[in-house]
Amino acid sequence: MTKLNYLLYEYFKTSVSILFLCIMLSCNEERTLALEKTWWKETVFYEIYMPSYKDNNGDGYSDFKGLTSKLDYIQNLGIKGIWLTPFLQSPKVDNGYDVSDYYKIDSTYGNLKDFKLFLEEAHKKDIKIIMDLVVNHTSTESKWFQESRKSKDNPYRNYYIWKDNPNNWESFFGGSAWELDSITNQYYYHQFDVKMADLNWGNPKVVEEIQHVLRFWLDMGVDGFRLDVINFLTTEGITSDNPINEKGEQEHLNDINQKGVKDAMKTIRATVNEYNNRFIVGEIGSDKIEVLKQYQGTELLDVIFNFNFGSISEFSTQRIFDELQSMEKNMSNYPTLFFGSHDMPRLINRLAKNNPERAETLAALMLTAKGVPFIYYGEEIGMKNIEANSIDDMMDIQGRTHYNFALDNGKSEEEALIIGNDHNRDKSRSPMQWNNTEFAGFSNKAPWIKVHENHTYLNVASLEKDNNSLLNNYKKLIALRNSEPALQYGKYSDLTFSDDVIAFTRTFNGDTIKCYFNFGGNPKKITLEKNENILLGELIIQPNTYLIIK
Secondary structure, three states: HHHHHHHHHHHHHHHHHHHHHHHHHHHHHHHHHOOOOOOHHHHHEEOOOOOOOOOOOOOOOOOOHHHOHHHHHHHHHOOOOEEEEEEEOOOOOOOOOOOOOOEEEEEHHHHHHHHHHHHHHHHOOOOOOEEEEOOOEOOOHHHHHHOOOOOOOOOHHHHEOEEEOOOOOOOOOEEOOOEEEEEOOEEEEOOOOEEEEEEOOHHHHHHHHHHHHHHHHHHHHOEEEEOHHHHHOOOOOOOOOOOOOOOOEEEOOOOOOOOHHHHHHHHHHHEEEEEEEOOEEEEEOOOOOHHHHHOOOOOOOOOOEEHHOEEEEEEEHHHHHHHHHHHHHHOOOOOOEEEEEOOOHHHHHHHHOHHHHHHHHHHHHHHOOOOEEEEEEOOHOOOOOOOOOOOHHHOOOOOOHHHHHHHHHHOOOHHHHHHHHOOHHHHOOOOOOOOOOOOOOOOOOOOOOOOOOOHOOOOOOHHOOOOOOHHHHHHHHHHHHHHHHHHHHEEEEEEEOOOOEEEEEEEEOOOEEEEEEEEOOOEOOOOOOOOOOOOEEEEEEOOEEEEOOO
């Protein structure tokens, strides 16, 4: 080989090596991101439905002073992060998801001083606070909308979407998504309730306004945001009619996931990134994992709520396992883990079929699997669904809307109530059950929504006294996750399903933790290997129980 040929050979070999290395680095970038340490991967979050946690001033609604008084309880539970549902000024047509002023605390919950104190006290206890932020729409009582409707040439007119001739798009709450406004004789667009008008994200001024809102609360010290229905942003305006399927139902094809949504998310992400160590979790309106995963990334959202896992309507061990596998395969960073929220029936009713042991085993799976766990308030004590016995008991706008549609379609009041209850989200929104007093220790007067009658025996005060209660076992599980890096960062070296037993092994920095969850009808015996120790559970795993080994 001549010297020239040798040099060319070495150059070619080096170039190929560099190219191969670049490909490998690109392929491994997502895996590296998943292993990168950050506070939210180490955090068990706790969702608080704002009206229903603790009333301090005796008006029947929770408030920030009440929440502050319960921070010791939340800290003792082991929680390191709180997600607060909306608390900004609102007429509460949809319990705060209809914001009328992005810069004011709703007077129901106190004032800015109360919120600042809550935030400061939470931070002293090493608890992060993320706030629910709705930027898809505002209340029609918002100053922006009130200005917008005054005239067609008002400076705020294009903050919203107005049309002379609306298309066929339907509201997600039912009925048309368009409402005629008498002042200008044009229709405005609302994906949800008629009193919740959609913002026009194709208008740069709207984007700037939302950036100001984000910075206001980040300057205040909040640690991140939960972005509501964030893929519903109307970024391209009103496009084609939605198709109608064979059942005569409209398919929401053109009114969600518009092409500009990702760019809008990137702008939100870049704004939040102006501040250190902040976190964004997004609610994406889709049940398709291929849609969910495209909104997760370094320039987009940290994590996505995967309702395929979290809102399974009927218990199925196979389905839970399949979703764990799907998230491991498809989610580039961390998935989210939850079995309850303010929009779905309670975990113990829906999945555990009123079996506290199964509820605890589901909690154990959620707190040991790979992902970021979110506990819905009251799950730790096994709170159950409430039911509306009359339309007067029904507070949820979604349930009431379906009730009224049923009446309009000729149904009787009894039939309409059944239909309304099917869509009623009040089930999981009853007041937190602190003790056995008349109003469960939530308030000294009748709350905004009824208290479950089982509060006389199912409450924090009584369960705290029992070392083996659901509440105290939640504390043990959360403490275990908080103390074991393998349960925060460990990858799956093993994820299996056999005979109604889900099992996985997580490894990190030489530590190995094995977890077994028996949802079958027969006991299962596990044999310890050398140097293995039981962290929680028994070697003979009874039905609806679990075993965790290190």
